Amino acid sequence: MPTFELTPAMMREIIMDHYSSPRHKLTPENDGYASLHSSSVNCIDDIDVYLKFGDDGKVVDACWNGTACAISTASSDIICDLIIGMDEKQAHYLIDQYHKMMHEEPYDASVLEEALAFMNTSKQAARIHCATIGWDAIEEILKEHHHE
Amino acid sequence: MAYDVWKIRQDFPMIRNGKQMQGHPLVFLDNASTTFKPDCVIETMDTYYRDETSNSHRGDYDLCYQADKRIESARRTVAKFLNAEENEVVFTSGTTDSINLIAYGYALKHLKPGDEILLSKAEHASNVLPWFRICELTGARVNYVPLVDDRLTVESLKASMNEHVRIVALAYVGNVLGYVAPIKEMAKVVHSYGAVFAVDGAQAVPHMKIDVKDLDCDFLSFSGHKMCGPTGIGVLYGKYDILCKTDPFLTGGGMNVKFFPNGEAQYLLPPMRFEAGTLNIAGIYGLEAAVKYLQSIGMDAINEHEKELKQYAVKALKATDMVEIYNEDSEAGIVTFNVKGVFAQDAATLLNSKGIACRSGQHCAKILPEVLGTVATVRASFYLYTSKEDIDALVEAVKQGGDFLDAYF
Known part of the structure; x- marks a missing residue:
């Protein structure tokens, strides 16, 4: 668990920060990225996610672009932040813990960092898909990359 | 009052x-998405399941006869509500089903390559995608009546009409912005080119008095659940002579007169020609109750x-x-x-x-x-x-x- 308690004000600040100035919201200009399009029939979110892998299999860059609400913007941006530098196993572990948090199951908070700002998303169940759209897309890319 | x-x-x-x-x-x-149901609608449907269960046109016993009578009565109630004739009211599963019946039953039969279907860019998916499919299947093409300050106008329709237009399919009331289209005046324009006017009434019929004879549209589609009725029931109104030129979209029991091993089949006349399979009987009763409820207010x-x-x-x-x-x-x-x-x-x-x-x-x-x-x-x-x-x-x-x-x- 985190060593300090995350207050609603801190969670708001994290989400608003990544919503108003996302670090990884861009379409990569050069090749070498694996990408996946993700959209939802339930809402307006419609994004592309891009991952670049190094020779050692680690994620060397992650970014996303598209139309998205505050929750999907911030959550997609945060996973890009977290996943850069991770190997496949670490990335899957991170995503698993996040999904557990979304669905109110016990989870390992030590790896989630800023993603903990979404710990109460289950209160707005209709928005869980916004908080996971980027995460699910990245998980899919990881799976596809594994098979290549 | x-x-x-x-x-x-x-x-x-x-x-x-x-x-x-x-x-x-x-x-x-x-409420543009769906609406609540009053007690009278819920109780009417409940009574069918608790006390009146029977199929329609399938037996010689009293319960079945009563179901047939009730369905006739519901059709009459809906017809009166629209100022239509009884044989112009087809029960469908909703607006989407109704529009698909027009598309696959009428348009697929009559359209050919080079023909044009006129829509607007404010249409709901259910009044766009069936027409895209009909274009794929017939070689016809879709065109759009331009919106003027977000509205459909008679002038913009006139400017979009040409001799290739066979079908004009527009919403009476747009589901996003809620502008009311001048359907009656538009019908004159559409008919002056000999085209058919299919009106999506999903957002109109629940909210305003409708007189299909006065409007003179050829088809009008709407759903029960947006007007205090149950889900899964809707109506296609069609002028009788145009319904007679429409093929069934679904075939099966309840819509045929007889059929033979050689593949020959005779269908019932409209509206029953379009009502294959067991009807949504509780839904029809519920729709009738909803119409009567709205009329009472x-x-x-x-x-x-x-x-x-x-x-x-x-x-x-x-x-x-x-x-x-x-x-x-x-x-x-x-x-x-x-x-x-x-x-x-x-x-x-x-x-x-x-x-x-x-x-x-x-x-x-x-x-x-x-x-x-x-x-x-x-x-x-x-x-x-x-x-x-x-x-x-x-x-x-x-x-x-x-x-x-x-x-x-």
Whole structure:
């Protein structure tokens, strides 16, 4: 668990920060990225996610672009932040813990960092898909990359 | 008699029973999507299942005979409601089913390469995609009547008409912006080119008096659940001579006279030709109950009430200085807006956290954003039981738009 308690004000600040100035919201200009399009029939979110892998299999860059609400913007941006530098196993572990948090199951908070700002998303169940759209897309890319 | 919204609200268990959402009394402002059911509709359907269960036109016993009579009666009730003839009312599963029946039953039979189908960019997916399919299958093409200040006008229709146009398919009331199209005048233009006018009435029939003879449209589609009726039942009105030129979209029991091993089949006349399989009997009874309920209040009175709510909501929302409204001057009880600086979906989540049900997004009209210049909006839509207090709750919630993430903490 985190060593300090995350207050609603801190969670708001994290989400608003990544919503108003996302670090990884861009379409990569050069090749070498694996990408996946993700959209939802339930809402307006419609994004592309891009991952670049190094020779050692680690994620060397992650970014996303598209139309998205505050929750999907911030959550997609945060996973890009977290996943850069991770190997496949670490990335899957991170995503698993996040999904557990979304669905109110016990989870390992030590790896989630800023993603903990979404710990109460289950209160707005209709928005869980916004908080996971980027995460699910990245998980899919990881799976596809594994098979290549 | 004065319109008594508080008395009307007592007829609806979803309101009367104090339904809560997110710990707040439910404020339901998504009536363009679906509507609550009054006791009379629920009880009518319940009685069919508890006390009157039987199939229709399938047996010689009393219960079955009574079901046949009830279905005839329901068809008569709906016909009268529309000022149509009984044999012009086809029971379908809803507007989508009705429009697909026009597309696959009429258009597929009569259209050929080079023919044109005219739509608008404000149409709901269900009045666009069937036509795309018909174009794929026949070689016809789709074109759009331009919107003038978000409205359909007789002039813009005239300018779009040409001798290739075979079908004009437009909504009577748009589901996003709520502008009422001048259907009667448009029908004259469409007919002067010998084309067929298919009107999507999903957002119109529940809210205003309809007279298909006066409108002179060739088809009119609508759903029961948007007018206090059950889900899974709707109507296709079609002029009888045009229904006679329409093929069945579904074939099977209940729609044929006889058939032979050599593949020859004779179908019943309209409307039963289009009602293959066991009917949605409870749905038909429920629809009849809903129509009678709306008639008991009066379609003009309902329409007036919604207009008043619309003006009230526009005024109150504007006074907050926190919203952008996209359809201030439209006639229907629909307000389409955005809270300034807040993405539509985030605004709808904030409203949910206050117990307010609104829809966000593109409202199934996915080609409209290029007209509106915004990817998504919040839509609040009203009905006969909506009160000014419901709108006050919306306005109060909107005032907190800047704190929209509160919904999550």
